[in-house]
Amino acid sequence: MGQFAIGIDGGGTNCRAAVIDSTGKILGTGKSGAANILSDLENSLINIVEAARQALASAGLDPELVGRLPAVIGTAGANVGNYGKRLESALPFGNSRVVTDATIALQGALGDADGIIGAFGTGSVYNARRDGKIWGIGGWGFVIGDQASGARLGRDLLERSVLAYDRVTTTSPLTDVIMAEFGNDPERVVEFAHASKPKDFARYSPVIFEYAAMNDVVAMDIVRTAATAITESLDALLWPECPSICLLGGLAQAYRPWLDTRHKALLAEPKGDVLRGAVELAVKLLLDREGSQG
Numbered sequence: 001m002g003q004f005a006i007g008i009d010g011g012g013t014n015c016r017a018a019v020i021d022s023t024g025k026i027l028g029t030g031k032s033g034a035a036n037i038l039s040d041l042e043n044s045l046i047n048i049v050e051a052a053r054q055a056l057a058s059a060g061l062d063p064e065l066v067g068r069l070p071a072v073i074g075t076a077g078a079n080v081g082n083y084g085k086r087l088e089s090a091l092p093f094g095n096s097r098v099v100t101d102a103t104i105a106l107q108g109a110l111g112d113a114d115g116i117i118g119a120f121g122t123g124s125v126y127n128a129r130r131d132g133k134i135w136g137i138g139g140w141g142f143v144i145g146d147q148a149s150g151a152r153l154g155r156d157l158l159e160r161s162v163l164a165y166d167r168v169t170t171t172s173p174l175t176d177v178i179m180a181e182f183g184n185d186p187e188r189v190v191e192f193a194h195a196s197k198p199k200d201f202a203r204y205s206p207v208i209f210e211y212a213a214m215n216d217v218v219a220m221d222i223v224r225t226a227a228t229a230i231t232e233s234l235d236a237l238l239w240p241e242c243p244s245i246c247l248l249g250g251l252a253q254a255y256r257p258w259l260d261t262r263h264k265a266l267l268a269e270p271k272g273d274v275l276r277g278a279v280e281l282a283v284k285l286l287l288d289r290e291g292s293q294g
Contacts, residue, residue: 002228004061004094005051005286006076007278009104010035010044010075011249012122012151013199016275017051017060019069023282029060029275030054034199036122038077038088038141045090048073052093070095074274076123076139097285102127102136103276109246109270116237116266118230119274121249122202124149128237137236142198147229148249150202156222157204158193162186164218172218173210178204210255227258229284234263244268 004027015035019028032050033043052071053063071093078084078100088098103126116128123146125139142151163187166254180261182188192200193291211219233258234245236279245266247255256267272280 003286004059004065004069005105005282006052006069006071007104007280008035008067008071008073009073009273009274009275009278010048010101010138011274012036012076013202015044015051016045017048017274019020019052019055019061020279020282020286022283022286023195024279026279027054028055028057028059030056030058032196035075036077037075037196038080039197041083041086041211045073045087048075048087049092056108056241058108067092068094068283070097070282072097072104072278072285073279074100074263074278076101076125077141077171079139080141095159095285097281098262099129099275100136100139100283101125102139103134104162104277104281105248105274106134106136106277108274109248110244111271111280113205113243114243115246115268116234116242117246117248117270118234118247119254120150120199120230121256122150123200124152124249126233126237128242130239132232135237137233142201144197148226148251148255149198150205151198152201153208153222153226153251154201154204156209156225157218157274158189158201160218160222162189167207170217172211172216173214174207174216174219177207205254209251223258225262227255230258231260231263234260238263242266246270248274 035044042200065124084098105119106127127136161175161178163169164171
């Protein structure tokens with residue numbers, strides 16, 4: 001079964017997989033639950049395998065082939081401690097390569113070209129390639145990092161809503177809506193926050209942008225703070241001859257109007273999405289394996 005491989009985007013909200021042949025053609029796809037290995041390694045493993053099995057079934061192939069095919073898995077947290085290696089050793093694939101979500105985002109957006117990517121979904125991360133050298137920043141997880149991510153936006157909204165309830169900061173239509181959702185009981189907000197995972201916070205991000213477009217003062221402040229974090233991170237990676245900046249992820253379009261003018265001028269449409277990056281790296285893994293066997 002050397003002619004097939006699996007590319008997997010292990011996102012913080014859901015996990016997507018694609019089965020490809022040696023030309024990179026996608027034969028089938030699958031989707032399952034979250035794959036955030038920092039917050040839930042055990043369920044991430046289950047969801048990665050489930051998405052792969054679905055992709056095989058979608059391609060008309062036996063799902064049991066997960067034990068024989070090579071796979072590239074890009075996921076947040078693969079750059080922290082031994083999480084990536086632990087996942088790699090636990091996966092059932094014939095040959096597994098676990099990389100960061102930034103690695104597959106870069107490959108998907110730029111192919112083999114130079115440039116910068118920023119990926120904004122449940123988490124956030126940045127990567128750059130210059131003269132073939134790759135480096136990145138961010139992707140440190142929701143608790144102390146992932147600025148401008150959906151999870152951080154949602155967390156910030158809950159914090160601002162409780163502060164507004166306590167009359168520490170100003171209220172707004174959005175904070176009123178959020179507190180009403182919790183029965184105007186800050187203790188319920190706290191209980192939710194302590195029991196929740198990043199994807200649970202991230203579900204509030206669309207409503208923040210919705211209210212920001214209506215000039216809600218709290219929503220606008222949250223988005224401006226996030227946009228400042230994006231500006232600082234892009235500036236940390238930018239070089240004078242940088243050809244392009246690509247934004248990826250579910251929040252990419254929402255952030256475009258809020259970007260610094262200098263960065264807007266360099267914006268380019270990504271060649272492909274994060275899953276496409278995983279697929280391209282899976283093709284390389286497949287060809288390397290075939291070469292070593294030949």
